Amino acid sequence: MTHRVAVTGIGAISAFGETYADLWAGLAAGRSAIRPLTLVAPDVLRFPNAAEVPDYDPLRYFEEKEAQMLDRFAQFAAVAAREAIRTSGIEFSRALGERTAIVLGCSGGGKSTEDDGFHHLYGLKEPRVSPLTIARAMSNAGASRVSFEYGITGPVFTISTACSSANHSIGQAFRMVRSGEVEVAIAGGSEAPLSMGFLKAWEAMRVVAPDTCRPFSLDRRGLILGEGAAALVLEPLARARARGAKIMGEIVGFGMSSDAHHITQPSALGAARAMRAALADAGRSPEAVGYVNAHGTGTLANDATETEAIKSVFGPHAQKLLVSSTKSMHGHALGAAGALEAAATLGALQCGLIPPTANFTAPDPTCDLDVVPNTPRAAQIEFAISNSFAFGGLNAVLVFRKFL
Amino acid sequence: MSEDLIARVTSVIARAQKIPPETVTIDKSFEELKIDSLDGINILFALEGEFDVDIPDDAARNIRTIREMVEGIEKLLAVKAQAAQK
Numbered sequence: 001m002t003h004r005v006a007v008t009g010i011g012a013i014s015a016f017g018e019t020y021a022d023l024w025a026g027l028a029a030g031r032s033a034i035r036p037l038t039l040v041a042p043d044v045l046r047f048p049n050a051a052e053v054p055d056y057d058p059l060r061y062f063e064e065k066e067a068q069m070l071d072r073f074a075q076f077a078a079v080a081a082r083e084a085i086r087t088s089g090i091e092f093s094r095a096l097g098e099r100t101a102i103v104l105g106c107s108g109g110g111k112s113t114e115d116d117g118f119h120h121l122y123g124l125k126e127p128r129v130s131p132l133t134i135a136r137a138m139s140n141a142g143a144s145r146v147s148f149e150y151g152i153t154g155p156v157f158t159i160s161t162a163c164s165s166a167n168h169s170i171g172q173a174f175r176m177v178r179s180g181e182v183e184v185a186i187a188g189g190s191e192a193p194l195s196m197g198f199l200k201a202w203e204a205m206r207v208v209a210p211d212t213c214r215p216f217s218l219d220r221r222g223l224i225l226g227e228g229a230a231a232l233v234l235e236p237l238a239r240a241r242a243r244g245a246k247i248m249g250e251i252v253g254f255g256m257s258s259d260a261h262h263i264t265q266p267s268a269l270g271a272a273r274a275m276r277a278a279l280a281d282a283g284r285s286p287e288a289v290g291y292v293n294a295h296g297t298g299t300l301a302n303d304a305t306e307t308e309a310i311k312s313v314f315g316p317h318a319q320k321l322l323v324s325s326t327k328s329m330h331g332h333a334l335g336a337a338g339a340l341e342a343a344a345t346l347g348a349l350q351c352g353l354i355p356p357t358a359n360f361t362a363p364d365p366t367c368d369l370d371v372v373p374n375t376p377r378a379a380q381i382e383f384a385i386s387n388s389f390a391f392g393g394l395n396a397v398l399v400f401r402k403f404l
Numbered sequence: 405m406s407e408d409l410i411a412r413v414t415s416v417i418a419r420a421q422k423i424p425p426e427t428v429t430i431d432k433s434f435e436e437l438k439i440d441s442l443d444g445i446n447i448l449f450a451l452e453g454e455f456d457v458d459i460p461d462d463a464a465r466n467i468r469t470i471r472e473m474v475e476g477i478e479k480l481l482a483v484k485a486q487a488a489q490k
Contacts, residue, residue, distance in 0.1 A: 204445070206448070
């Protein structure tokens with residue numbers, strides 16, 4: 001028997017602050033949290049801006065000894081998961097822990113930990129690096145940390161598919177809950193990519209905007225990197241109702257595809273196949289969808305290709321869709337992107353308010369959709385999709401439903 | 405455009421693309437040489453190293469041919485020479 005899957009907890013740490021309420025308040029106001037970088041010296045990069053978590057202090061969440069064991073990305077995972085679990089009201093007994101999954105996406109792992117080790121090795125010419133380097137830098141460190149905190153002993157793993165990591169993770173968790181394989185799942189993603197070595201690698205790719213992120217806008221000049229984490233608590237709708245939980249929305253479909261085309265160039269065919277697969281999984285026609293939280297990176301290639309893909313899936317209905325990229329406000333948080341966007345999409349459905357595409361200046365004929373430019377839009381919508389398309393051609397699309 | 409500059413630019417491109425140097429001639433387009441967007445970024449990186457110049461993203465975006473690439477490098481070298489005289 002399959003279950004309807006309810007979202008009963010949401011947690012987020014982002015450039016807007018350290019809670020989901022902070023994230024949603026920023027998005028609902030159409031405010032961009034893209035600001036000058038402070039984590040690294042700004043004058044050595046071609047781009048001065050990012051979406052950093054402001055004034056983050058690990059000691060608000062961890063003992064000093066614990067903080068030392070955890071890279072920033074793993075700390076973010078724990079912070080978001082704690083909020084999601086707290087808001088869900090679930091208490092984990094030993095038995096429930098065994099029936100619970102954690103699936104948290106991460107693209108790069110502990111980049112600042114690696115950077116620091118390499119600095120000691122190559123820069124300072126020291127012969128050794130910290131013995132905590134491996135434990136801090138591994139991409140599953142966040143998921144493992146959450147399992148320790150709550151005694152969760154069911155399936156716990158990390159999916160690393162670059163910018164689709166969180167959507168793939170939420171999708172797998174959704175399917176495990178839907179099938180009854182687990183009773184509860186904590187799913188999302190975390191990322192802390194703002195270390196000098198990794199930023200230099202992004203600089204060399206020439207895809208980061210020197211100003212800000214302007215998805216679908218004629219003068220867009222690239223993406224803006226962000227950091228943070230978001231986590232969802234998923235459980236069967238019947239279970240959530242039986243315990244009187246607050247239901248923040250449903251996940252009703254998940255679709256994946258691979259372009260098998262190019263390591264960095266996007267493909268409209270691959271993106272479209274993932275959207276169709278997600279809608280088929282949800283058993284819904286394209287016309288049922290009212291809102292698309294776009295991948296919308298703000299690069300020349302993505303936004304035009306995504307527009308083409310949306311038009312091919314939705315046909316004439318594409319012109320009625322509201323399509324926005326919240327990356328214009330919380331930045332592109334890579335392995336956390338889909339999780340922050342899931343939180344944004346759930347907020348949009350529950351509140352009847354579509355977060356806009358911020359920093360929009362002029363329409364691009366190759367992106368001719370209603371991209372909700374700059375101003376949030378009131379709209380009662382039942383079904384929404386959230387797109388993630390990764391380098392390597394890996395696409396993952398989630399379908400959300402407002403809980404009525 | 406000096407022969408020497410053309411030779412240096414084409415040789416850098418040939419090395420980056422792992423193709424015979426004689427195939428990279430001034431009138432070829434990137435498309436003809438099967439240079440895609442990621443290859444192009446890799447070539448810009450190699451040229452920055454070869455000529456010790458900084459190629460801005462916006463200047464690089466519209467380059468589609470070997471000739472445009474040589475002209476672009478020539479301009480950057482002229483700016484660099486002027487700056488050195490000051």
